[in-house]
Amino acid sequence: MYNLGRITVVILVISMFYNIPIAETSSVSYPTPELDAYDIAYDGVISTNEYYTTLNLGANFKLHYMLNNSIIYMAMESAVTGYVSIGLGGDGMNGADIYIGYYDTQPHFQDNFGKSSVAHSKDAIQNVIGFGGSDDGTTTIMEFSRYLDTGDAAEDFVIPLDTDIASTYAIHDTNDDFTSTHTARARVTINFASYIPSEPLNLAGSPDDSKSKLTWDPPYSDGGQAISYTVYRSDTSGSGYSQVGTTTQNNYDDTTVTNGQTYYYVITTTNAKGESTYSNEIAVTPSGQIGTPQNIAGSVGDGYAYLSWTPPATDGGSPITGYNVYRSDTSGGELTMVGTTSSLNYNDTTVTNGFTYYYVLTAFNALSEGVQSSETSLSPIGKPTVVLQLRGFADSSSVTLNWNEPLSLGGYPFVKYNVYRKLISETNFVFIGSNTTAVTATEYYDTAVVNQEIYDYYVTVENSFGESDPSDQFQIVVAQVPYQITDIAIQPSYLNLSLSWTAPFDNGFTITKYSIFRSENSSLIDELFIANTTELFYNDLSVDNGIEYYYRILAINSQGAGPLSQAVSSIAGVIPDTPLNFKGSVLDKSILLQWQVPDSDGGSPILSYRIYRSDANTTEAKVFDEFELNFTDTGLTNGVEYDYAIVAVNSLGESNRVLLTMKPGVVPDRPDTPSLTLFEEYVLLEFSDPNDGGYEITQFNVYRTSKSGVNYAYLGSDRNSFSDVNLIKGATFFYAIAAVNALGESLYSFEANITIPFDPSPPRNLASLAGDKVVALSWGTPLSGATDIIQYNIYRSSNVTNTFEKVGNSTELNFVDFNVTNGIVYYYYVVGLTNLGEGPKSNTVTAIPQVVVTTVNTNSTTIDGNNTETWIERNSELVLTISLFLSFGMIGSTFLILRKFKN
Numbered sequence: 001m002y003n004l005g006r007i008t009v010v011i012l013v014i015s016m017f018y019n020i021p022i023a024e025t026s027s028v029s030y031p032t033p034e035l036d037a038y039d040i041a042y043d044g045v046i047s048t049n050e051y052y053t054t055l056n057l058g059a060n061f062k063l064h065y066m067l068n069n070s071i072i073y074m075a076m077e078s079a080v081t082g083y084v085s086i087g088l089g090g091d092g093m094n095g096a097d098i099y100i101g102y103y104d105t106q107p108h109f110q111d112n113f114g115k116s117s118v119a120h121s122k123d124a125i126q127n128v129i130g131f132g133g134s135d136d137g138t139t140t141i142m143e144f145s146r147y148l149d150t151g152d153a154a155e156d157f158v159i160p161l162d163t164d165i166a167s168t169y170a171i172h173d174t175n176d177d178f179t180s181t182h183t184a185r186a187r188v189t190i191n192f193a194s195y196i197p198s199e200p201l202n203l204a205g206s207p208d209d210s211k212s213k214l215t216w217d218p219p220y221s222d223g224g225q226a227i228s229y230t231v232y233r234s235d236t237s238g239s240g241y242s243q244v245g246t247t248t249q250n251n252y253d254d255t256t257v258t259n260g261q262t263y264y265y266v267i268t269t270t271n272a273k274g275e276s277t278y279s280n281e282i283a284v285t286p287s288g289q290i291g292t293p294q295n296i297a298g299s300v301g302d303g304y305a306y307l308s309w310t311p312p313a314t315d316g317g318s319p320i321t322g323y324n325v326y327r328s329d330t331s332g333g334e335l336t337m338v339g340t341t342s343s344l345n346y347n348d349t350t351v352t353n354g355f356t357y358y359y360v361l362t363a364f365n366a367l368s369e370g371v372q373s374s375e376t377s378l379s380p381i382g383k384p385t386v387v388l389q390l391r392g393f394a395d396s397s398s399v400t401l402n403w404n405e406p407l408s409l410g411g412y413p414f415v416k417y418n419v420y421r422k423l424i425s426e427t428n429f430v431f432i433g434s435n436t437t438a439v440t441a442t443e444y445y446d447t448a449v450v451n452q453e454i455y456d457y458y459v460t461v462e463n464s465f466g467e468s469d470p471s472d473q474f475q476i477v478v479a480q481v482p483y484q485i486t487d488i489a490i491q492p493s494y495l496n497l498s499l500s501w502t503a504p505f506d507n508g509f510t511i512t513k514y515s516i517f518r519s520e521n522s523s524l525i526d527e528l529f530i531a532n533t534t535e536l537f538y539n540d541l542s543v544d545n546g547i548e549y550y551y552r553i554l555a556i557n558s559q560g561a562g563p564l565s566q567a568v569s570s571i572a573g574v575i576p577d578t579p580l581n582f583k584g585s586v587l588d589k590s591i592l593l594q595w596q597v598p599d600s601d602g603g604s605p606i607l608s609y610r611i612y613r614s615d616a617n618t619t620e621a622k623v624f625d626e627f628e629l630n631f632t633d634t635g636l637t638n639g640v641e642y643d644y645a646i647v648a649v650n651s652l653g654e655s656n657r658v659l660l661t662m663k664p665g666v667v668p669d670r671p672d673t674p675s676l677t678l679f680e681e682y683v684l685l686e687f688s689d690p691n692d693g694g695y696e697i698t699q700f701n702v703y704r705t706s707k708s709g710v711n712y713a714y715l716g717s718d719r720n721s722f723s724d725v726n727l728i729k730g731a732t733f734f735y736a737i738a739a740v741n742a743l744g745e746s747l748y749s750f751e752a753n754i755t756i757p758f759d760p761s762p763p764r765n766l767a768s769l770a771g772d773k774v775v776a777l778s779w780g781t782p783l784s785g786a787t788d789i790i791q792y793n794i795y796r797s798s799n800v801t802n803t804f805e806k807v808g809n810s811t812e813l814n815f816v817d818f819n820v821t822n823g824i825v826y827y828y829y830v831v832g833l834t835n836l837g838e839g840p841k842s843n844t845v846t847a848i849p850q851v852v853v854t855t856v857n858t859n860s861t862t863i864d865g866n867n868t869e870t871w872i873e874r875n876s877e878l879v880l881t882i883s884l885f886l887s888f889g890m891i892g893s894t895f896l897i898l899r900k901f902k903n
Helices: none
Strands: 002-004 007-014 026-028 053-057 061-068 071-078 083-088 098-103 106-110 128-135 140-147 164-172 182-191 201-208 211-217 228-234 242-247 251-254 263-271 282-284 294-301 304-310 320-328 336-341 345-348 357-365 376-378 388-395 398-404 414-423 430-435 443-446 454-463 474-477 489-493 496-500 511-519 528-533 537-540 548-557 568-571 580-587 590-596 608-615 618-626 630-633 642-650 658-662 675-678 683-686 699-705 713-718 721-724 732-741 752-755 764-771 774-780 791-797 805-810 814-817 826-834 837-841 845-847 860-863 867-874 877-883
Touching: 201 263, 201 282, 211 263, 211 282, 228 251, 242 251, 251 263, 294 357, 294 376, 304 357, 304 376, 320 345, 336 345, 388 454, 388 474, 398 454, 414 443, 430 443, 489 568, 496 548, 511 537, 528 537, 580 642, 580 658, 590 642, 590 658, 608 630, 618 630, 618 642, 675 752, 683 732, 699 721, 713 721, 721 732, 764 826, 764 845, 774 826, 791 814, 805 814, 814 826
Parallel strands: none
Antiparallel strands: 002 007, 007 182, 026 128, 053 061, 061 071, 071 140, 083 098, 083 164, 098 106, 128 140, 164 182, 201 211, 211 251, 228 242, 228 263, 263 282, 294 304, 304 345, 320 336, 320 357, 357 376, 388 398, 398 443, 414 430, 414 454, 454 474, 489 496, 496 537, 511 528, 511 548, 548 568, 580 590, 590 630, 608 618, 608 642, 642 658, 675 683, 683 721, 699 713, 699 732, 732 752, 764 774, 774 814, 791 805, 791 826, 826 837, 826 845, 860 867, 867 877
16 A cells, blocks of 8 residues: 555556557547646646656556546556556446547547447536547557546446545457456556645745735645645745745735845645645845935036936935946837946946937845936037948049948038048058038049059048047058958967968959968067968968967969958967866855966867866766856755866867865754753753754854843853853853854854852751760751752861861751760851852851760650650660750751660
8 A cells, every 4th residue: 555645545456468559659639628627638648747646556557647626637558558448436347437448549438337339429418528548559548537526327426525436447458348358457446535735836936125025826736625825934945934824815925024134935735634845945035115316417528428316215225235327229218238336427438429328227235226217318429430331442543432421420510521541651641632522422532543552541520529530441452463351360279270361352363372471479570471372271380389470461463462461360279278266165055166267278269168076976977068257056965075177178178177176065054952951060051963054063152141132142162062150140041052064153042041049048046966976956947048958068077176077968957966976075067058059157056975864764754845855765775865846946846866775
């Protein structure tokens, strides 16, 4: 018998199976009716979460089912093929309420055994809600649902809730009337009474002002009864939950919270049968509403928009730590954050003169971001933006330039375009002319050029404020030599730099070759020709790893050599150096790993960093392969040591490894309340270990206060117990302890308290009576502290100036000292003993034991009306019993003085 999800299942028979092949895969499904409360698809496929419970009935049968109020959803999964059937109720198939089979590519069912085995369609009087199945030649699956406690009594056997239902599953050799021999069979008895529900799903939360807002989805199963939800909360993750509320809704607002504190929540489902397990845990940190920045002002200039403001009126319960600046190109349009600042101003220099920008500000603190401010618009003004896409072509002794107008004139009227030119051999550009026609007239014709020369040009645009920055330069050869090569690419590899480029314009004459020049410094002072090629690529194999090489290339046609390209450089590649400063930080079930870039990438850009992890029980596996400088490894086990290795990766491979061993964990759990024991000189605290958080507990810190819950003072530390010797009589002390491991100190335990008793006052009216080798003492109860006295200690000396020695103790108010010698004067005093030690001394009395002159008499004599002497003669010996009712401030103290007398 097994207990699965509080549903008792008895497996009666599991028999051998064998396969009956079916020609082709088939599947039939029927529409899900409105009464079907779950997302059941009658398609012969068992989907995730489609059913609440799965039972493995031996090696070849699986039963999937779920109860929702009065509807049972079932699916039979058989690892064999043939006419697989289900019967509900009855002994096997005989007398079954319904049976459902699958054969000949169709699902069949009957709601009363004994009818012919033909396919039926659903109708209003039958209890079957939906059915379907599939057969792929290896596995047969049937699905159906039906009501348990309703139906047409003429055809259906009514199956009530809260009862055991026998269900039989069988496979038959042939498509017959179900009377043939079962080739395989399994039978279970299931109680479909209501049961404990499953936990709520997808718990989520969001913070609000002094509020945690929680939402969740219903459980997979309500257990067949009405449900409610219980909300639990803790100040620590994973433990210490206490109930904060209940609801029948799928949401709850916890208003008993404090802004800025993090709370951990779980939810359970409850019905009349009981309470589910916890849902997933979430953390919520409530926060108040942060106000908007105030008094926003702005100013503009050439290439900037400057904003200033004052702080919000409210900070949401946590100090304002900064401000976000958002911008849009249109009023009310999509905002993009352009900056963050902790100051009360921001200068946006990522603007273009002549454009209008719309700004919105928010304040933020450690908990959240505040409400957006109203929109502020600013339009920077100044010089125009640059001329775009300068280009041109050369004819004999002339150059025609074209360009695109600037994006903005900077907010001022257009004045002119200015054209500048220089020979390639010259350093400085000179102004050669202007175009003042209109901003849209973007052309200039230069006839003051010489054939076979190479010229560089740039163009500016001018408004009434000033002149723009230069456009990109454009180079052209007036002669028909090839143009300059402009797009050289270099791919580094081990002892090799591979160059490639695109053929430039040949100026009407076919390019015949390319010449390649190389230098080992950026100034090109040692530049040398290294090769000619007719290809558009070149592999330089004469390089050394780690050295940066500079290349320039020119194209040659029948008219001559074109201009050299701009220099491009690269370093021949090797594997990178190892990542630097690989270190880890311990987290709860996680490790945060951080590192820095290597000293060298080996001449080839680093593509990623790879981290490998292993522990004592698992082999090494790659857990990270990204171009980031940190990684948080989650899902770990606290207290387990993990070995990490990190490498840097470039196109040539992995660097050498850097190793690191880390162990995740947290500070220990809160300890249990310590036990307190009061001794004579100290209070003993004893404590037991809580969960150590993955790191061994090294000590317990002990704290004490005289007022519960506040002003704790550190007393000291120990591992298993602690003795507090700094006691104050009459004071009440409250103790708390904290467990300490390598990661820090736990939360304080709950308090334990103890009251230190006062010393008692001295015993009163000590009196003595001496006899033959005996002294009897009697005293009265102390005026205060008597209830704290454990016993009385008796001290004696033979000389009042000598040291007194303890001669005995008594829990009564009297004591008899038989260890004395006649004729000696003895001095006595008595003290009360408490848990804190001995109290003050009583008065001192003297006694001289000696032989008592007696007369043998069998009569009794009254002395002073109080004291009685009785003499008894027995076997030639006398036993003297003296009962003295003394009047030293008390009544009833009794002395027994025994002495033998010979005849």
